[in-house]
Amino acid sequence: MENYKNLGAGGTLNIVLSIIVAIVFVVGMWMMFVKAGEAGWASIIPIYNIYVLFKITWGSGIKFLLLLIPIVNIFISIKTQIKLAKAFGKSGGFVAGLIFLTPIFYAILGFSDAKYFGVPES
Numbered sequence: 613m614e615n616y617k618n619l620g621a622g623g624t625l626n627i628v629l630s631i632i633v634a635i636v637f638v639v640g641m642w643m644m645f646v647k648a649g650e651a652g653w654a655s656i657i658p659i660y661n662i663y664v665l666f667k668i669t670w671g672s673g674i675k676f677l678l679l680l681i682p683i684v685n686i687f688i689s690i691k692t693q694i695k696l697a698k699a700f701g702k703s704g705g706f707v708a709g710l711i712f713l714t715p716i717f718y719a720i721l722g723f724s725d726a727k728y729f730g731v732p733e734s
Contacts, residue, residue, distance in 0.1 A: 633715050634715075636716065636718075636719050637714070637715035637718060637719075638655050638656055640715060640716075640717075640718035640719030640720070640721065640723070641655035641661060641665075641718050641722070642722065643721075643722025643723055644718055644722040645668070646722075647721070647722065647726070647727070647728045648668045648699070648728040649728070650667070650668065651664075662679070663676050665692065666692065668696070668699060669695035669696045669699055669731065669732070670692070670695065670731065671731040675688075690711060693710040693711050693714075695731075695732050696710060696721075697710055698729075698732035699728060699729060699730065700721055700726045700727065700728055700729065701726065701727065701729055702721075702726065
């Protein structure tokens, strides 16, 4: 029990940081969806937001079901971030940011002057 007596403050800090990251993620996604001509509220609906993201990047939202296939889902997730960057006219470095720091880079897409150019060609 002695090992857990100081966990209170750290646990609270983790919760606060998690809430901040979640808010940045949802607001960034909301603004990104609006730029792409989709409903912003879709960003707060858990599975529907992935459907809309795939609609923006792949042209067909139903392709999000590919995420249910083990191993394939890793490649599909990365390809989706690549297509998202291309859809907003961004380059390879931005793709790395989308993959590793998704909430921050969604906020950058949402609040910057980036424009949606449509579903990128494969």
